[in-house]
Amino acid sequence: MSLRNALLAMLTSQPMTGYDVYKNFQTSVGYVWHAPDSQIYPELRRMEQDGLIRGETVPWGKRGTKKRYSITEAGVESFQAWLNAPPEYQRERDPVRLRAAYLEWAKPDASAEFFRAHTAYHAGRIEDWEEMIAALRDQSNPTLAKRIEGKSAEEARRITAYKVFAYEGMIARARAEIAWAEKGLELVEELERRV
Amino acid sequence: MSLRNALLAMLTSQPMTGYDVYKNFQTSVGYVWHAPDSQIYPELRRMEQDGLIRGETVPWGKRGTKKRYSITEAGVESFQAWLNAPPEYQRERDPVRLRAAYLEWAKPDASAEFFRAHTAYHAGRIEDWEEMIAALRDQSNPTLAKRIEGKSAEEARRITAYKVFAYEGMIARARAEIAWAEKGLELVEELERRV
DNA sequence: CCCAACATGTAAGGGGTTACATGATTTT
DNA sequence: AAAATCATGTAACCCCTTACATGTTGGG
CATH class of the missing domain: 1.10.287 (Helix Hairpins)
Incomplete structure (x- = not known):
């Protein structure tokens, strides 16, 4: 579930498109949690379904559109719940x-x-x-x-x-x-x- | 492929059954590479198919049998090839x-x-x-x-x-x-x- | 005779990688 | 007009986790 929380972390900064998230990953959170676009786009859709983020379709150029996601109150709560919970450790694999x-x-x-x-x-x-x-x-x-x-x-x-x-x-x-x-x-x- | 190499590492010590491997994992390699039995048994079967290990069915008590695996020459070579190759690093995920x-x-x-x-x-x-x-x-x-x-x-x-x-x-x-x-x-x- | 240890699986699902795919827009 | 960037996916595959499942044997 860390991918989800990494995405929520990004979106606490500002609303973003999937592409923005992907790009920003490379220069910030990506240094501690990598994710490829093929993982980000589907996860954002699932998070929207789960009510953690809200997507609005905004125009892009003449014909194009893009989807900008904002974190919802439920999203902030979920993110904080993760931060407040005791940490879980994976089994050793080194x-x-x-x-x-x-x-x-x-x-x-x-x-x-x-x-x-x-x-x-x-x-x-x-x-x-x-x-x-x-x-x-x-x-x-x-x-x-x-x-x-x-x-x-x-x-x-x-x-x-x-x-x-x-x-x-x-x-x-x-x-x-x-x-x-x-x-x-x-x-x-x-x-x-x-x- | 590290699970496979952890298993090969175990079997360079001595021939073992899947259960032996599983038990030994907990007191040796397991401290650096954990694996549950549900992963070990199928992987050993695949490794046998790939010729890295050889399994012989040995009697166990009156009616029972068990399968003891020994590393083959191909297995040793594969293990050494892994050890001699340059290390690969996973993307950060912390x-x-x-x-x-x-x-x-x-x-x-x-x-x-x-x-x-x-x-x-x-x-x-x-x-x-x-x-x-x-x-x-x-x-x-x-x-x-x-x-x-x-x-x-x-x-x-x-x-x-x-x-x-x-x-x-x-x-x-x-x-x-x-x-x-x-x-x-x-x-x-x-x-x-x-x- | 019972229980711990020995022995070996299956199956569903989560998370991640790699490769393939496509199209619009902005910049040069 | 071409190239870089923006935008968004799908699909196969691998590895691992968790839970379920079953039977045998040896020791007390």
């Missing part, structure tokens, strides 16, 4: 650790490459999130700008702080991954040393 | 960070409780993994014992080291989560303070 546990079967070079790739991957993600944090801090992120429009400075600070904090969590996790991968590289070098 | 990013919509008490639950959850997992590491180190883990049977001390050390290292990675991640959740609690207290 392909990286699964691999690491059986590296005695891998080629030494592949093991080393695996840890290097792991570091590179997470370093890349950290860059993305740091950019995101910068854009939140200076309010150049359009979704956030819309969100805090007309709010008090105090409110704006509070709203921004949680988003920044979420990305800081991603970064902290990524740093832990990199530290682990670096130790992994040392371990491979120690264990697979050809004498 | 319900915890998604929630954290929108805590301005939650009740302050629920936000605090959320971070406390997060800490408690990960503290519990750390305990499990630490027990697991202890069992690996003193070789009281039966799957590992079987795995290193007849191997040189050097080989045994290498095999054990990777498994310990994998669990250390889980623990490192969990510690990062706890540190983050503790900061989250402070943030909630700061932002939601009633004056």
Whole structure:
């Protein structure tokens, strides 16, 4: 049900078309919850049926139309209910650790490459999130700008702080991954040393 | 395809029935890759069809039979191919960070409780993994014992080291989560303070 | 003899991926 | 006039969850 809540989260900022949601996903929520368009459009329709959002058909150019969705009161309640409920955790399913546990079967070079790739991957993600944090801090992120429009400075600070904090969590996790991968590289070098 | 590789990993230790695999999952690989029996039995059948494992029907008591699976050469190759290939990363999908990013919509008490639950959850997992590491180190883990049977001390050390290292990675991640959740609690207290 | 453990399934449904598909509008 | 962007889908497939279902064996 997190997709649904990610969509509700987007729509608490402002009314949007499915396409807007899809685009905005890539530059905001998408950094914590990815969704492809093939998932977004059908889900929005289901959410409308369930009364969480309301769609209005608005003209687009001369002949075209598009559907703009707004969150309903029921939608806000549902979103808040999710936020207020105790968190649920999925069973562990960690392909990286699964691999690491059986590296005695891998080629030494592949093991080393695996840890290097792991570091590179997470370093890349950290860059993305740091950019995101910068854009939140200076309010150049359009979704956030819309969100805090007309709010008090105090409110704006509070709203921004949680988003920044979420990305800081991603970064902290990524740093832990990199530290682990670096130790992994040392371990491979120690264990697979050809004498 | 990680389920398949988790099953292959189990079967590199020794031949097993589906039930053995299921049981062992809970005390070894299951800590990094969970799978229910309803997934294991059908997957083993598919793997046999694909020639990765071979099943032999063995008697069980007076009338019963059971099927014991052994990994084939093709199975070992497939497992190693997976280990030697560059890692693939899934798109981000992080319900915890998604929630954290929108805590301005939650009740302050629920936000605090959320971070406390997060800490408690990960503290519990750390305990499990630490027990697991202890069992690996003193070789009281039966799957590992079987795995290193007849191997040189050097080989045994290498095999054990990777498994310990994998669990250390889980623990490192969990510690990062706890540190983050503790900061989250402070943030909630700061932002939601009633004056 | 009963119960725990051993043994093995089916079936419906949810969520996600990948690929395929189409058309209108705005920008260059 | 072409290209990029806006707009919205469908369909097959894979993986996983949850619930239901059944029978055997070994130990107390």
